Amino acid sequence: MTCHDYHDRFDAYLDRTLDADSRRALDAHLAGCAACRQALAGLLTLREQTSRLPRDIVPPRDLWPEIQATLAHTPSADTRSAPVGPRSSRGEVRHRPRWLPSLSLGVAAALVMAFFLYSPEDESAPSWALTPLTGTIRLDANTTDQPSRLKIGQWLETDALSRVELAVGEIGRLEISPNSRLRLLEAGATDHRIELSRGTLDAFIWAPPRLFFVETPSATAIDLGCAYTLAVDEEGRGELHVTAGYVALENGGRSAIVPAGLRCRMQPGAGPGTPYADDAPADLRQALDRFDFGPDGGSPAALSAALLHIREGDTVTLWHLLSRAPATARGAVFDRLAMFAPPPASVTRDGILAADRAMLDRWAEALGLVAP
Amino acid sequence: MPHSDRAERPVVNVAELPDDDPNLVRRAQQRDEQAFAVLYRRHGPRVYALCLRMCANDVRATELTQTVFVNLWPKLSLFRGESTFATWLHRFAVNIVLIDFRTTRRREGRVIATDQPETFAQPTSTPTAGLRLDLEQAIAALPDQARAVFVLHDVEGYTHDEIARLMNLAPGTTKAHLHRARKQLQEALQ
Numbered sequence: 001m002t003c004h005d006y007h008d009r010f011d012a013y014l015d016r017t018l019d020a021d022s023r024r025a026l027d028a029h030l031a032g033c034a035a036c037r038q039a040l041a042g043l044l045t046l047r048e049q050t051s052r053l054p055r056d057i058v059p060p061r062d063l064w065p066e067i068q069a070t071l072a073h074t075p076s077a078d079t080r081s082a083p084v085g086p087r088s089s090r091g092e093v094r095h096r097p098r099w100l101p102s103l104s105l106g107v108a109a110a111l112v113m114a115f116f117l118y119s120p121e122d123e124s125a126p127s128w129a130l131t132p133l134t135g136t137i138r139l140d141a142n143t144t145d146q147p148s149r150l151k152i153g154q155w156l157e158t159d160a161l162s163r164v165e166l167a168v169g170e171i172g173r174l175e176i177s178p179n180s181r182l183r184l185l186e187a188g189a190t191d192h193r194i195e196l197s198r199g200t201l202d203a204f205i206w207a208p209p210r211l212f213f214v215e216t217p218s219a220t221a222i223d224l225g226c227a228y229t230l231a232v233d234e235e236g237r238g239e240l241h242v243t244a245g246y247v248a249l250e251n252g253g254r255s256a257i258v259p260a261g262l263r264c265r266m267q268p269g270a271g272p273g274t275p276y277a278d279d280a281p282a283d284l285r286q287a288l289d290r291f292d293f294g295p296d297g298g299s300p301a302a303l304s305a306a307l308l309h310i311r312e313g314d315t316v317t318l319w320h321l322l323s324r325a326p327a328t329a330r331g332a333v334f335d336r337l338a339m340f341a342p343p344p345a346s347v348t349r350d351g352i353l354a355a356d357r358a359m360l361d362r363w364a365e366a367l368g369l370v371a372p
Numbered sequence: 373m374p375h376s377d378r379a380e381r382p383v384v385n386v387a388e389l390p391d392d393d394p395n396l397v398r399r400a401q402q403r404d405e406q407a408f409a410v411l412y413r414r415h416g417p418r419v420y421a422l423c424l425r426m427c428a429n430d431v432r433a434t435e436l437t438q439t440v441f442v443n444l445w446p447k448l449s450l451f452r453g454e455s456t457f458a459t460w461l462h463r464f465a466v467n468i469v470l471i472d473f474r475t476t477r478r479r480e481g482r483v484i485a486t487d488q489p490e491t492f493a494q495p496t497s498t499p500t501a502g503l504r505l506d507l508e509q510a511i512a513a514l515p516d517q518a519r520a521v522f523v524l525h526d527v528e529g530y531t532h533d534e535i536a537r538l539m540n541l542a543p544g545t546t547k548a549h550l551h552r553a554r555k556q557l558q559e560a561l562q
Contacts, residue, residue: 043554
């Protein structure tokens with residue numbers, strides 16, 4: 001392997017995405033190659049300079065008066081009947097913001113697009129665009145291999161060969177895998193909702209949290225700004241794998257928050273299980289399955305079995321176990337989590353043992369989790 | 373944090389307002405413009421920095437910052453506190469900027485209006501409007517997509533998977549853009 005080949009690996013090396021063998025090989029090469037060390041030092045210098053860039057830059061002029069001029073007559077998301085355009089000082093409704101004429105076409109278009117992400121137009125168009133990617137799909141009783149629209153209440157079904165892309169209004173897209181069946185439940189501006197009865201979907205949502213919901217026989221997946229894969233088998237059991245952002249799973253009184261890099265299983269009747277890392281060993285997964293869904297689920301014995309396999313990085317798993325553990329065993333979970341990630345100053349052991357919701361949320365925030 | 377004395381402050385009786393984001397957001401969700409003004413003062417510079425670095429044009433960055441906050445106002449009720457307001461707003465701003473990118477690209481066949489480094493080296497408003505550091509100018513001179521990927525990854529901390537999905541690119545493509553950006557920046561700063 002040449003120095004040029006090693007240079008191509010510098011980005012992954014610095015971003016800690018290089019696999020262990022390649023990293024060791026690169027380390028060995030760097031030890032004996034001054035030119036590569038110098039090249040890598042250059043990248044490190046750039047990284048250091050980038051880290052010192054200011055987070056904030058004050059705009060060259062005050063933008064607030066122009067923003068404020070538009071606010072009073074802009075409808076809120078839940079008061080859509082209000083007039084859209086700002087009013088003049090005499091009260092007439094203007095057709096566009098005062099500052100709009102000064103905008104480039106591109107920004108004006110962006111403004112219009114962004115506004116209509118949640119505009120009443122979305123609510124009056126209760127269907128989503130769908131594009132078959134391979135094969136033939138079924139829409140209720142009809143089959144098609146052409147682009148179409150999925151309407152409220154309509155079932156979409158893929159066979160063993162077909163895949164389909166589905167636009168989630170203007171806020172995201174889904175790719176539906178073979179052997180899947182889903183139905184559109186809501187296509188409103190603030191509630192994009194489907195039912196996935198079986199199969200697999202890959203979701204990418206770019207809207208603010210809690211606008212996209214997937215109902216499954218086990219739990220409802222609530223987008224918190226993310227990308228994820230959700231699979232449901234014939235018995236209604238599901239598995240969620242989050243690849244970016246967060247997803248909340250809720251079913252009655254049980255909920256889970258799953259950040260990127262974690263998975264969560266779920267079962268009808270039981271709801272979401274305990275999230276675990278992608279690289280969690282099989283022993284830990286099996287122990288969590290027992291605790292979440294087994295005949296002695298929720299018992300101190302099942303919890304102890306799970307704690308045996310917990311690793312230092314499994315803080316999200318431990319945090320979920322805090323509120324799910326029987327009261328008599330919660331202290332053991334607290335101690336293990338506190339060892340890996342000490343609680344914030346305002347979070348006490350007694351409070352956690354009493355399942356104090358506010359304290360649990362503060363610890364979650366300290367762990368980089370959003371509250372479920 | 374750089375500050376400008378040129379920008380006038382709004383007339384806001386801040387003494388009557390809460391000073392924490394959650395309470396300010398609650399007030400703003402109830403259509404309290406003064407609370408929203410405080411949120412703008414507090415977070416506007418972060419949004420402007422993102423827009424400026426992403427589009428490398430201070431006039432456009434100004435317009436996009438306005439776009440973000442004008443569109444934010446009617447969407448505030450959608451903020452439920454699952455993340456911090458700053459995080460939520462940042463993602464909102466990234467979406468607005470990328471929508472503008474996509475719209476402009478569809479219309480003009482390119483991501484933004486210019487690739488000419490001299491445009492960025494001489495900001496169209498004032499020298500202190502933004503792009504003052506060598507590194508900032510070198511970032512501004514990057515090709516459009518390479519700059520967007522570099523800003524999102526190295527400055528804002530997004531992962532390749534997130535960027536790929538946001539920009540509708542393959543992760544391998546975002547890695548190639550980042551590699552190109554870092555290489556060009558190193559050369560520019562030598």
